[in-house]
Amino acid sequence: LTMCEKDIDKIDAKDIPFRFTNFVEVLIALEHSSHRKELSIVNTENEPATECAKQDLTLHTPILYRYRLSEGATKIVKTTPGRAIFNELLPEEYKQYDKAFKKKEIKNLVYEIFKKFGIDRTADLLDDIKDLGFHYATVSGLTISVKDVLFSDQRKEIIEKSEKRINEVEEYYRYGFLTPLERYREIIKIWDESTSDVLKATVKNMADHPYNPLQMMVSSGASGNVSQLKQLAGMRGLMAGPAGNIIEFPICANFREGLSVMEFFISTHGGRKAAVDTLLRTSNAGYLTPKLVDVAQSVVVTEYDCGTRKGFDATTLRDEEVEIEGLEKNIFGRVIAEPIYEPELGTPLPCPFIPGKVYERDTMLTGDDAKYLAKYEKCVPVKKEYEFNLTKNIWKDRLTYSYIELKEPVMASTGMLLFQAETPVNSHLLQECKNNGIQRIAVIEYPIVGNYSKQKAFSKDGKRTIAVEDEKIDPETARLLVAEGVTELRVRPTIIIRNVFTCESEDGVCAKCYGMDLSNHQIVNIGEAVGIVAAQSIGEPGTQLTMRTLHTGGIASTADITQGLPRAEELFEARIKLKKTPAVFSTVRGFVKDIKQEENGKTKVYVEDYEECIHEYEIPSTLKAKVNKAIPVREFSTACEEIQENEKGNCSVNPFLNEPNERLQGSAFPLEEGKTTYDSYSDRFRGLLNRIHTIIDRIIADTTRNENDEWGAKSATPEPAGNVIGSICERERSSAPEAKFKAAAKLFPGTPISTGAVRPRELMQELDVDTTFKYLLREIKRVYSEQGVDIHNKHFEIIIRQMLGKVEVVEAGDTDYLVGDLVSFQQVKKTNEAILKSNEKVNENRKRVLDKTVQKRILISREGEIKELAPEGSVVTEELLKELVKEGIKVVEIAEGDETKEYQINTKEPVKYRRKLLRITKASLEQIGWLNAASFQQTTQVLTENALKGSVDELKGLKENVIIGQLVPAGTGMDLYSSIDYDETYDNEQNSAPEP
Ligand SMILES: [Zn+2]
Numbered sequence: 001l002t003m004c005e006k007d008i009d010k011i012d013a014k015d016i017p018f019r020f021t022n023f024v025e026v027l028i029a030l031e032h033s034s035h036r037k038e039l040s041i042v043n044t045e046n047e048p049a050t051e052c053a054k055q056d057l058t059l060h061t062p063i064l065y066r067y068r069l070s071e072g073a074t075k076i077v078k079t080t081p082g083r084a085i086f087n088e089l090l091p092e093e094y095k096q097y098d099k100a101f102k103k104k105e106i107k108n109l110v111y112e113i114f115k116k117f118g119i120d121r122t123a124d125l126l127d128d129i130k131d132l133g134f135h136y137a138t139v140s141g142l143t144i145s146v147k148d149v150l151f152s153d154q155r156k157e158i159i160e161k162s163e164k165r166i167n168e169v170e171e172y173y174r175y176g177f178l179t180p181l182e183r184y185r186e187i188i189k190i191w192d193e194s195t196s197d198v199l200k201a202t203v204k205n206m207a208d209h210p211y212n213p214l215q216m217m218v219s220s221g222a223s224g225n226v227s228q229l230k231q232l233a234g235m236r237g238l239m240a241g242p243a244g245n246i247i248e249f250p251i252c253a254n255f256r257e258g259l260s261v262m263e264f265f266i267s268t269h270g271g272r273k274a275a276v277d278t279l280l281r282t283s284n285a286g287y288l289t290p291k292l293v294d295v296a297q298s299v300v301v302t303e304y305d306c307g308t309r310k311g312f313d314a315t316t317l318r319d320e321e322v323e324i325e326g327l328e329k330n331i332f333g334r335v336i337a338e339p340i341y342e343p344e345l346g347t348p349l350p351c352p353f354i355p356g357k358v359y360e361r362d363t364m365l366t367g368d369d370a371k372y373l374a375k376y377e378k379c380v381p382v383k384k385e386y387e388f389n390l391t392k393n394i395w396k397d398r399l400t401y402s403y404i405e406l407k408e409p410v411m412a413s414t415g416m417l418l419f420q421a422e423t424p425v426n427s428h429l430l431q432e433c434k435n436n437g438i439q440r441i442a443v444i445e446y447p448i449v450g451n452y453s454k455q456k457a458f459s460k461d462g463k464r465t466i467a468v469e470d471e472k473i474d475p476e477t478a479r480l481l482v483a484e485g486v487t488e489l490r491v492r493p494t495i496i497i498r499n500v501f502t503c504e505s506e507d508g509v510c511a512k513c514y515g516m517d518l519s520n521h522q523i524v525n526i527g528e529a530v531g532i533v534a535a536q537s538i539g540e541p542g543t544q545l546t547m548r549t550l551h552t553g554g555i556a557s558t559a560d561i562t563q564g565l566p567r568a569e570e571l572f573e574a575r576i577k578l579k580k581t582p583a584v585f586s587t588v589r590g591f592v593k594d595i596k597q598e599e600n601g602k603t604k605v606y607v608e609d610y611e612e613c614i615h616e617y618e619i620p621s622t623l624k625a626k627v628n629k630a631i632p633v634r635e636f637s638t639a640c641e642e643i644q645e646n647e648k649g650n651c652s653v654n655p656f657l658n659e660p661n662e663r664l665q666g667s668a669f670p671l672e673e674g675k676t677t678y679d680s681y682s683d684r685f686r687g688l689l690n691r692i693h694t695i696i697d698r699i700i701a702d703t704t705r706n707e708n709d710e711w712g713a714k715s716a717t718p719e720p721a722g723n724v725i726g727s728i729c730e731r732e733r734s735s736a737p738e739a740k741f742k743a744a745a746k747l748f749p750g751t752p753i754s755t756g757a758v759r760p761r762e763l764m765q766e767l768d769v770d771t772t773f774k775y776l777l778r779e780i781k782r783v784y785s786e787q788g789v790d791i792h793n794k795h796f797e798i799i800i801r802q803m804l805g806k807v808e809v810v811e812a813g814d815t816d817y818l819v820g821d822l823v824s825f826q827q828v829k830k831t832n833e834a835i836l837k838s839n840e841k842v843n844e845n846r847k848r849v850l851d852k853t854v855q856k857r858i859l860i861s862r863e864g865e866i867k868e869l870a871p872e873g874s875v876v877t878e879e880l881l882k883e884l885v886k887e888g889i890k891v892v893e894i895a896e897g898d899e900t901k902e903y904q905i906n907t908k909e910p911v912k913y914r915r916k917l918l919r920i921t922k923a924s925l926e927q928i929g930w931l932n933a934a935s936f937q938q939t940t941q942v943l944t945e946n947a948l949k950g951s952v953d954e955l956k957g958l959k960e961n962v963i964i965g966q967l968v969p970a971g972t973g974m975d976l977y978s979s980i981d982y983d984e985t986y987d988n989e990q991n992s993a994p995e996p
Contacts, residue, residue: 001082001136002101003210003220005060008078009098016078018063026065026084029057057081059136065097082136089128091117103221115367119520148214149233149256152201159235159252162194184248188238191250195237199226202234231255242269285565288572289539294924294936295802298957299500299508299531300970301524306510310502311337312770314495315452316470317778317793324782327470327495328374330793333516334497335364335523343378343451343491346402364516364523365497377454377492383482384445388430403449403475407442424475446478451491459484464591465746476610500797501773501804506826507956509798518792527977529958529970531802534795541789542568568783571776573919574760574803583756584619586747587766592629593744605753623754627745750775761917769804769915776800802923806916813909814890822916822926832910845903846885849876855893855900858884881905929953931960 020026057063059082066076067084070092079087079097087095094109101109106129114122166187173183203226206215214232217223230237236251236259251263259267314331317324339348340359351357353368365373385407404425410418410433418436419429425443433441450473457467466480467473472494473481481489503513509530517524524530542565569575590609597603601621606614619625750771752758763772780796807828809821815831817823857872869887870880876892884892890906918926925933930946931953955961958968967973 001059001132002080002086002099003060003082003216004062004080004100005058005210006062008062008080011062011078016062016064018057018061019066020063020084021066021074022068023084023088026063026081030059030081059085067095067097086132089125089132091121102219115521142213142216144213144217146256148212150202150206150209150212150214151233151256152198152205154201155198155235158194158197158201162190165190187248188246191238191248195230195235195250199230199234202229206233236263236267239266240270240273281565284569285539285542288542288565288569289535291920291924292535292539292572292799293532294932294959295920295927296531296535296798297529297932297959298927298929299529299534299798299802300958300974301511301514301526301528301530302505302508302974303510304526305512306503306505308498308502308504308513309337310504311496311498312502312774313452313472314497317781318470319778319782324778324785325793326374328370329790331365331373331495331497332367332370333365333518333521333792333794334499335362335512335515337361337496337498338494340373340493340495343493344380344447349373349376349493362512366521373492373495377490379488379490380447380451381488382446382448382478382486384447386443386445388425388441388443389439402445402447403478404443404445405475407444410438410441412436412438446473446475446482448473448481448489448491449475449478450494452494454490454492457481457484457486457489464744468746471746471748480610500794501801503801504826506830514794527971527974529968531798532958534798537791537795538784538799541784541787541791565783568780571760571780571783572799572803573921574917575919582762583623583752583758584617584754585758585763585766586615586617586751586753587749588615589746589748590615591744591746592627595625595627595629603754607747607753617753619754623756625754627747627751627753629744764915764917772917773800773804776803799920803918803920804915806918806923806926807913808916809911809913811909811912813911815911817911822918823913824928825915828911828913835908835910838904839907842904842907846881846905849892849894849903849905850878850881852876852894852896855895858889858892860887860889927957929955929957929960931955931963932957935959935963 018029020029060080062078062080063084064076065079065084066074068074077097083097083099086101087097090096090109091113094113099105110122110126113125169178169183169186169190172178173180178186206212206229207219209215214224214229218226218229232255234254236254238246238248238250241247247266247269249262249266251259251267253259253263314327314334316327317330336359339361341347342349348358348360351359351369352372357363359369359373363369406419406421406423406425406429409421412418413436418432418438423429425441453467453469453471453473455467456465456469458464459466464484466484466486467477467489471477473489473491498513498515500509500513503509505513511524511526514524514528514530516522517528584605586607588607588609590607593606593608593614595603595605603619603621603623603625605617605619605625605627607617608614747753749767750758750763758775760772760776763775777793777796777800780800781791781793784791805825806822807825809817809819809823809828812819812821814835852875854870854872854874854876858869859866860869861867869883869889870876874880876884876894885906888906890908891902891904893900893902895901921937924936925938925942927933930942930951934942934946953960955964955966956969958970961968961973969975971977
């Protein structure tokens with residue numbers, strides 16, 4: 001509807017015969033034109049009416065259109081009748097007459113209108129667009145036939161060219177310059193390139209036919225996509241073989257042309273795999289949803305603010321160099337737990353969109369905020385040195401955000417050492433100095449501490465990476481940076497986002513930790529069943545992903561769901577046995593010192609940490625090291641200079657180059673000007689290149705330098721010595737090849753050192769919960785984003801919170817728990833807090849119980865014998881109290897008037913526990929609500945277990961309440977809402993409900 005038959009920008013306004021002043025005119029003119037009546041079209045610009053009538057006016061004809069702005073003014077635009085009709089639907093400020101609205105544009109438009117006008121106006125707009133769409137889709141009478149599939153002329157040419165390149169590669173292989181693997185990879189690469197080249201040519205060709213139905217469908221985004229076009233009109237490309245490998249023989253034909261027998265046979269493997277996958281995996285993917293729902297169904301927003309100050313530092317999710325999800329998406333719709341400070345000044349960062357607004361605690365980040373903050377960066381000096389004048393109070397505000405430490409030890413006037421150098425300066429230290437009459441102290445401030453690095457920093461000798469991108473700089477790293485001579489660093493401020501995982505709500509989560517409700521872009525309402533939302537958000541694309549292999553017809557591509565879904569399950573189920581071999585990961589922060597290959601095939605990686613301790617990691621022979629040590633990079637800066645052949649020597653010198661841009665002996669490896677040979681070759685060709693360099697090295701070793709210190713010269717023939725097989729002219733090598741290094745990798749706890757998959761359980765054992773949480777989040781997220789499915793992190797976080805929400809009691813302390821009990825983390829935390837709180841009262845209680853009577857006799861057992869410490873009714877004297885305390889009696893019952901009161905007179909031991917990682921099935925069975933657990937799986941077992949325990953179900957989850965037929969405690973069914981509403985019948989219902 002909104003397309004235009006010509007490039008409207010290029011048409012001069014004078015050449016447009018159709019001019020209209022209002023919308024009705026356009027409609028009338030269209031109507032007349034479609035009936036081909038030779039009626040004069042209403043024209044207000046004094047143009048002869050017959051002029052226009054000669055031409056047909058269609059929806060796509062360029063017209064000049066004068067429309068009324070809201071202030072009463074008018075504006076003339078170049079547009080088409082179709083665009084005029086479409087823009088009629090839109091609010092005034094969103095009218096865009098010069099634009100074709102394709103799928104993406106409509107999506108953005110709807111989103112903009114949703115942000116501005118809210119849900120009602122958006123619904124109206126969508127209804128209108130739908131009506132318009134259906135109407136004009138019907139009217140258009142779009143058809144598709146075999147003839148609509150258009151080929152590009154260049155197709156044949158590209159394929160022929162690729163075949164030539166393949167022959168070259170084969171030749172190199174025969175000469176022994178390539179290993180079989182390199183040859184295979186290069187062939188795959190060539191065909192991949194030519195497939196995409198053919199596709200590009202096809203797309204370009206199609207674009208020349210704007211009224212081609214196929215082109216209209218694909219380019220507007222209405223149906224089909226470019227990869228389907230590739231199958232239909234381009235070339236199908238490489239296929240996966242029965243073993244999952246890529247067959248190096250491509251399908252050059254497409255579906256329009258038809259496949260040869262050989263091509264058909266090759267494509268059957270992928271086709272069959274896709275069909276079988278779809279059949280088998282749909283059920284698997286489908287089962288994921290109920291499992292997720294079961295584990296998360298009880299997570300409901302229960303309160304507005306749990307009051308926590310905790311949160312996670314928002315980071316870009318990345319695996320080594322690959323970015324899985326940007327910072328922007330991660331912080332979108334979150335509430336910040338701490339103000340965002342400007343990296344150098346330390347004042348809260350002002351918001352650029354709303355004057356006066358700063359990013360303070362509890363600000364919810366909108367899409368614009370997220371975009372701004374993710375891009376924000378500043379170059380900040382690493383170190384500042386100055387003196388604090390303690391008599392003035394200017395230091396106080398700097399302390400809150402910046403890391404400052406003492407430069408020199410501080411001595412009291414008596415000569416006693418008060419504080420050592422490198423002690424962090426805090427208000428306590430300053431007060432102490434002040435008390436000792438010290439007026440000035442020399443300090444070092446590291447403004448970068450606490451911020452995130454936006455760039456990499458290397459050590460002086462280039463051997464180490466000191467800071468990686470998106471690393472939080474701590475004092476140690478800052479000191480290291482200073483030591484290595486880094487003076488400035490680009491950083492971004494730390495953004496601490498509140499997070500479902502760190503929420504301290506007892507049941508469910510709080511609104512602030514959850515943040516934005518993604519359905520209306522407001523902070524989430526109390527009562528929202530966010531757990532179910534999360535489970536369904538994650539489960540739904542799971543089924544979709546399985547289907548996707550069907551569409552692509554099993555062509556070989558990196559994105560293959562059979563890799564994705566089992567991996568997601570593996571993570572959610574926290575499998576002990578993984579499909580991949582378990583990887584070795586680092587447990588410390590440090591640098592790779594050395595990698596040694598042992599004789600038995602094992603590799604040893606030595607990691608040096610900040611304290612210069614060496615940690616050794618052994619990688620089994622089945623795995624490879626993934627990290628690198630400092631590798632000298634050899635540079636052949638002028639390698640593309642002329643190197644003449646001697647003709648009489650060995651032919652292995654042949655692949656040398658003559659001039660920049662000339663191909664390597666007319667081969668498939670073009671060399672770019674200004675680049676070293678190293679740069680211009682793909683990584684895959686490093687092997688070949690290395691061999692060439694070895695030959696060069698040999699030649700260099702065999703030749704001598706002339707008096708000008710050159711490797712031979714154009715004028716002078718080099719002295720042949722030994723087996724010289726070529727002469728080299730003006731060839732320089734960078735003076736010290738060892739000068740440059742590919743810096744050794746920096747490792748963090750949890751960074752995989754080898755290939756294979758890290759086991760979350762091992763992470764949990766060796767490291768901590770936070771690392772495990774981040775690992776799970778990153779990995780699950782990766783599975784989905786690799787498939788192009790974009791799910792907000794908070795949904796995953798809810799599920800992972802449920803998986804990590806249980807602890808195993810290790811020592812029960814003075815509680816009723818048993819060793820080995822699985823208890824909720826929040827519950828244990830609460831119990832321990834209560835114990836610590838009551839422990840504080842012990843001394844006070846000891847005083848209180850003095851001179852009072854014991855209500856119940858106090859017995860202790862010693863070596864099997866029971867001894868009475870105090871009989872019933874005895875008075876607590878100081879001596880008795882001392883004995884009681886000594887014997888470790890914790891609670892005494894004291895009569896106070898008619899009542900009996902318990903006093904704690906000894907400190908109690910808190911529970912000791914270990915955080916557990918539970919798979920989702922186990923986690924849902926271990927929930928407090930046993931009714932829910934019984935309804936899910938292993939019904940008999942759950943029921944008997946809970947019957948024996950005498951468990952009580954507090955009916956806090958949704959499912960439990962559904963089972964017994966109560967209102968679900970979510971949405972308006974929550975207590976919070978029912979207490980506001982005093983409806984009579986409602987109240988009765990509430991009262992009749994069994995008290996938990
Ligand atoms: Zn919270």
